[in-house]
Amino acid sequence: MEKKVNPEIKEIFSHMPEVIYTQENLVAKRNEMYEMFAGIAGSLPINDAVLTSEKHIPGANGDPDVRIKIYEPRVKDEILPGVLYIHGGGYILGSADMMDPTLQQLVSEINCVIVSVDYRLAPEHPFPAPLEDCYAALNWFSENAEELGVDSTRIAVVGPSAGGGLTAAVSxxxxxxxxxxxxxxxxxxxxxxDRNMTKSSNEITDERVWNKTKNQLAWKMYLGEIGEVSQYAAPARATDLSGLPPTYTCVGDLDPFRDETIDYVLRLTQAGVPTEFHLYPGCFHGFEEYFPAAEISQSIVIGYHTALKRALHK
Incomplete structure (x- = not known):
């Protein structure tokens, strides 16, 4: 795989450590991730232009309350669009708190109000718990849009990786x-x-990045004991994609999700859903988070920020 990595990030990639997840070390790996992101956030200047708050909102019937974080411009001169943000982490890792600097910057760039969902994680809370938490947050956001200074007809749903899977499922x-x-x-x-039957889902085996082994383990934890896997658990299984919102997506060509993303884009387009797609050569899963200063990383971030701004403010 290393030979195929984009030349701009190849040197740094060669020094990346292997990361191996197991059910036994998952809590420790979560804590490592939280500490790393807290360190990054602590090193950055405070964004005074953005207000950050949190709430607990009602979950689905019988479910516990859902913690959300709200990011909004300190000064609002107009009714703004909204973004429901769903963090990544393979359905088993991550938290809303990790995304503070990213989402504060996004508010400033896009001029919007963001609600970020701190959904429950597998394997402690397998499907459908994470999805129901995200859907509850969407409902709450829509119902409380006016109070937040948001146009309820202009709410987008955004997320990377597992957050992207939950985005597709929420839609x-x-x-x-x-x-x-x-x-x-x-x-x-x-x-x-969840089927791991594409070429890309089987050819990425490097332990430095999200790969076949990690993917299989994460899906096993997320799906738990359910028998038949529904389209809401694994949206690639959906047979009818008509009536979904206009879509933007992207993927690197060294990402295990390359082929399932390309197939999803093809079927969205065939179903009449306006769709924009970008493929980034020599790039692995989540590469822009590892090397934010690289030109290729800035290119992907500018690409999806521009698409979101264009969609919400057109």
Whole structure:
């Protein structure tokens, strides 16, 4: 794989450590991740232009309350669009708190209000718990849009990796439950197919990045003991993609999710959903988070920020 890595990031990639997840070391790996992101956040200047708060909102019937974080401009001169943000982490890692600097910057760049969902994680809370938490947050956001200074007809759903899988699933669920209208969806390099039957899902085995082994383990934890896997658990299984929101997505060509993303884009387009897609050569899963200063990383971030801004402010 190393030979194929984009020349700009190849040297740094060669020094990346291997990361191996097991069910036994998962809690320790979560804590390592939280500490790393807390260190990054602590080294950055405070963004005084953005207000950050948190709430606990009602979950689905019988479920516990859902913690959300709200990011909004300190000064609002108009009714703004909204973004429901769903963090990544393979359905088993991550938290809303890790995304503070990223989402504060996004508020400033896009001029929007963001609600970020701190959904429950597998394996402690397998499907459908994470999805129901995200859908509850979408409902709450839509119902409380006016109070937040948000136009309820201009709410996008955005997320990378497993957050992209949940983005795609929330869009399907909102369509089928006749729930809140989603204006735009942006599932970035989404984790949407549990079957691991594509070439890309089997050819990426390097332990420095998200690979076949990690993917299989994460899907096993997320799906738990369910028998038949539904389209809401793995959106690549959906047979009807009509009526979904306009979509932007992207993926690197060294990402296990390359082929399932390309297939999803093809089928969205065939279903009449306006869709924009970008493939980044020599790039592995989540590369822009590892090497934010690299030109190729800035290119992908500018690409999806521009698409989101264009969609929400057109």
């Amino acid at each position: 399907l669920l909102a369509r089928d439950r006749k729930g809140p209208s989603i204006f735009f969806q942006m599932p970035l390099y989404p984790m949407i197919d």
